[in-house]
Amino acid sequence: MGQWDDNAAPDIEVRQLSVWYNQSAALQDINLKVAAGQILAVIGPSGCGKSTFLRVLNRMIERFSSVRVKGMVRIGPFNVLDEHVDVTRLRRAVGMVFQHPNPFPMTIFDNVAYGPRIFGIRSPTQLRKTVEDSLKLAALWDEVRGKLRRGANTLSGGQQQRLCIARALAVNPRVLLLDEPTASLDPVSAAKIEELIVQLKSQYTMVIVTHNLQQAARISDMVAFFEQGRLVEMGNTQDMFTAPRERRTEEFLTGRFD
């Protein structure tokens, strides 16, 4: 199941992953791999377990009480579900961007510098460089240079989301998790974020949860279709959209879905 670029070692590997909230299963027996530098789009109807899947990858899932996770997840060198794994280092390596832009109520500079400061970087020169580099990577630098001391809430929604991406990039992750990053944005801002994601692709492995099928088609290399906690089908994006193997996938992609 699933096809990936065999030349690259898989950067994310998920084996027999199941998740329960209380007694009800949210994910059942998920197996998939994502190669380094690729974008995996996770699609499926609401409540299919997409967000749960994303939150397993950086262990944000365990912040909910009464959740049980079984299986194996490997991201780079991290055995994610091992109880001895250093969650702080894992989350540093696996950045996350949320559906609603959530900049902290502080300046633009302090937002981006937050992660590096948490990890003990104090040197102002180094912080300035990291902030500038991250904002450039997130294609926000030109819009905010000279305004870094302004509050992050002075930015537009799309700019705030790019700020959140810059904030995630500032701690130098290898993987980015994007939970419907454009769902709350206007079309122009959303297009900019998409463009940014494509630009970042070669440097980061990304998993994006999206409700927007066109978006998945435009930016991803691989698509995984989830339904009711199961991975129905996964394949490279072109194949999935032109010739899905499963009937359910086809129905979902063509909108003939109950």
Added chain:
Amino acid sequence: MKIDKVMDQVTHMVLALFIVVWGFIAVIIVWGSWRFTRQHGFLSPILSSRWNPLTGHFGLASFILGSLTVTVLAVVIVSPWSLGLSVLGARILQGSWQRYFVRFLTVFVSLPSVLYGWWGLTVIVPGIRRLTGSSGYGVLSASLVVALMILPTFSILSLKAIRQVPESYVEGSVGLGASEDQTLWHIILPTARPRLAQAALIAIARALGETIAVQMVIGGQFGRPGLLHPAATLTTQLLTDLPLLPPGTAGHFVLDYMAFLLMLLMTVIVGLEMRMGE
């Protein structure tokens, strides 16, 4: 239509009643204070500490100092304690335990202050006496009683302040690899700071206005400064001298002036509190 009109009139009348009653109180206090200050000046009673109303000495300095010391000390004692309880209730306890915790604190909010005074009299005063060799009555005992009394209110308000911090900030911080502790210090508390300050100001107002619980443990004497010596505050002295200076006696208007000073202090606190809320 008709019921709307009746309701409209009722609400207007309620408002009018409120303004009349409140205005009546304010006018009496301001008028009495005016009578007092015309004779004794506005500042000199505040700066003097010689108090003997029957011989015409109206120095209020030691009462003002007493009020301020008890209030400041109580808030200093109670702040870290309240902050700890509010973090526990808002961030550490899970699910319905949070609700039980708030309910538990509410029980202590609803205790009448005379019970706190009684507890101070039977526990704190003898305790301080045993520890220090003093009489046990004094500013320190009063501060401890007031601290305990404002603890639940302060904690509940702080807890609500912390709960107001959007979970998305917390997720953003934790998602970057920050620990829960780092998130608390760098995100949650700074974000909640204006509301925490509001909570503190409400606690200060309550401490400043408290009378009976303080009166029961503070000793009622004055003149010797120090935390372990008996003292008096504006509110306790007002209470003590009410029977001594009934309306019509020469010194009666000093009581109005003391009430006026209290109102002034309260107005400053409420003003600060409203500014914090913006």
